[in-house]
Amino acid sequence: MVRLVPGSPVRQLYVIGIGAGDPEQVTVQAIRALNAVDVFFVLDKGAAKDDLVALRAEICRRYVTERPYRIVEIADPDRDRSVLTGRQYNAAVQDWHEARVGAIEAAMLAELAPGENPGFLVWGDPALYDSIIRIVDRLRARGALDFDYQVIPGISSVQQLAAAHRIVLNRIGEPIHITTGRRLRSGLPAGQDNVVVMLDSDLACRDLTEAGLEIYWGAYLGSPEQILVHGLLADVIDEIAGRRAAARERIGWIMDTYLIRRPV
CATH class of the missing domain: 3.30.950.10 (Tetrapyrrole methylase, C-terminal domain)
Structure with missing residues (x-):
């Protein structure tokens, strides 16, 4: 395991839409981005959804041909699902997002070497009912990691x-x-x-x-x-x-x- 010193630069983070479930829906633009990533971070949602992690691994195996890469699984923090409406719902989601930011930040600091590019593989399209862009913005605002990022659309x-x-x-x-x-x-x-x-x-x-x-x-x-x-x-x-x-x-x-x- 390599460690990234807080404040060390990370050149580019990639948020990559990978389609709705068929590996053949991955776009040419997404394949180029996949081949620019050194470490893919995946939120692990538990044993029941292991096949979602496996699909991401299959996409990397199939399309990443230009460089070595690693996949790092992060345990997805629990979310309070007891409230469904109003301000309490929004607060519960915000708390969950903040917990995700903390888990991702800790994993990136632990796993990335200076100059390595991180990436996230997003089911469907990152712009449609997915939280990763908001999380990446929060991650940048915390200041422990210095990076720019790109968003690659996917088939929703x-x-x-x-x-x-x-x-x-x-x-x-x-x-x-x-x-x-x-x-x-x-x-x-x-x-x-x-x-x-x-x-x-x-x-x-x-x-x-x-x-x-x-x-x-x-x-x-x-x-x-x-x-x-x-x-x-x-x-x-x-x-x-x-x-x-x-x-x-x-x-x-x-x-x-x-x-x-x-x-x-």
């Missing part, structure tokens, strides 16, 4: 959902609204007819009562485990719930995204 689960279902996310002239399952609990937003939902741990759409709603649902998008369901929400919600529960039981975790559409 939203894009993969549309491609897998062979749809356009919006009808002609209509907007797209992207939200979370937590916010969907209060119903579809007024005036929004095409609503993409991410991070829905409890399948909040099952409580929607509007007539004629159409759903395009997908889990493990882009991976060999991909599951797709499409139809009127009232007709297919039980199928989605059943297949979702069975997949979570079998695999140990679930990642799903869906589009809810109001009728014309």
